[in-house]
Amino acid sequence: MxxxxxxxxxxxxxxxxxxxxxxxxxxxxxxxxxxxxxxxxxxxxxxASETEAFPFELAERILDGDHPVTVFREHRGFTARGLAEAAGRVLLSFGDRERPQARQPRRNGEDRRHHHRHGPPAAGSLAVPV
Incomplete structure (x- = not known):
């Protein structure tokens, strides 16, 4: 030490x-x-598989304004349609559900969204109960 x-x-x-x-x-x-x-x-x-760890990049994307559903769906390799099928649900137009949300600038004044290398997620569908 x-x-x-x-x-x-x-x-x-x-x-x-x-x-x-x-x-x-x-x-x-x-x-x-x-x-x-x-x-x-x-x-x-x-x-014991009671919890799991995720790459730091996922947290960065959420902090940068990406919707958590989009971030985790993409991390798991699902399209919106694939997630709906795996969950046994149908797809409906979802409007702003997975669109980047307007975020307040970070406390230190830096707005990290402009650093995001993936760009905003495309509009798509959200799985809802049948």
Whole structure:
């Protein structure tokens, strides 16, 4: 494990003073440790097929405004018609169901939709109960 070069500015029996940069580096390490613990906690569920993992690109597409149904349908290799048939449903015109939804810009002001390399999904059909 690599040690961080933390420089104490002042120290008493009850407190330690350090730079903002050092504090943020320590806070990042704590967050990373929690992320690793969370990943370790889900591993048994993955092994037991109680849940599954998806490529990060799917999350990016959803954040970029693609409809989750479209993203997961395409990830599974289904056309709208193929999904409807597999689900035992009929296809109806769906209007804006799988069209990209208007999203608010990200908190940091960046609107990632222009980075999307797949383009918006084509209009199509949605499976509904017969």
């Amino acid at each position: 690599n040690a961080l070069p933390i420089t104490l500015i002042a120290e008493t029996a009850d407190t330690v003073k350090l730079s903002r940069t050092d504090y943020e580096a320590l806070a990042d390490l704590v967050a990373d440790g929690q992320d690793l613990a969370d990943a370790d906690a889900v591993k048994p569920r993955l092994t």
